Amino acid sequence: MTKTSSQLVKFTKDLIHNVAGFDDIIDKALEPVKDYTDTLADLVAPFKSLLSLISLRRKLSLKAFLTNYSRVLSQDYTIDEKETEQLEKYLSKEENLHFVTEVIEKGVQARSIKSSAVLGIMAGSILREKRELNLLDLILIDSLAEMNDIDMQNFMSLIEGGMSIRADGKLELDEEYRTRDIYQEDSWGLSQLSRESLEITIEKLKRTEALSFGEGGIGSVGNARGAFVFTAATEELFRIIESSGVMKSS
Known part of the structure; x- marks a missing residue:
């Protein structure tokens, strides 16, 4: 001791x-x-x-x-x-x-x-x-330490948008998304959110591994700006922020 x-x-x-x-x-x-x-x-x-x-x-x-x-x-x-x-x-x-x-x-x-x-x-x-x-906790700790208030709001809006496009209300893991497509279709309900601001948050969370990206090649843009993939770490980060109640005061 x-x-x-x-x-x-x-x-x-x-x-x-x-x-x-x-x-x-x-x-x-x-x-x-x-x-x-x-x-x-x-x-x-x-x-x-x-x-x-x-x-x-x-x-x-x-x-x-x-x-x-x-x-x-x-x-x-x-x-x-x-x-x-x-x-x-x-x-x-x-x-x-x-x-x-x-x-x-x-x-x-x-x-x-x-x-x-x-x-x-x-x-x-x-x-x-x-x-x-464990690796998951390290990802969550690093991600939370790097996020400012705007990042946190952007992240929560992104996840809620990602869940809203599915009938079961769950995230589609390992599927590649691009902000370009999201804002063109506006099916995620993010039109009131600055695309530039959201992309800054996405790139930050890709570095901490709370979000991932495609491998590149045919049918994948890889680690292009605004391209991302949801993972188990994404789900857990959303869960702990939501359950904490900190966003209710926003």
């Missing part, structure tokens, strides 16, 4: 025990920042204001992550002596410790506060289930 893993278990136990007052503690840290522009003669003022805004953004991300992390771990779950031993055993494996801490790090540093919230849910679930490192 390393010092880091011991600290993680202790932090999680303390967080669960203090979950009732957790929001108040963080909210106090999010009080409006001091207006440094009152004194125009203070040349350092703009830099101080900027640093305050950056600090506020980080605190909001931290709150979103930890609120959801603690929520998952406080529902019908207790870290008693037996569970502590199991967590210590789980985290004694270096790859598991790195797995959990990577989710925490990316959750706090994510480009979207919504992503921070979803990653908080993932981190809590991984620790609670003592889940072993």
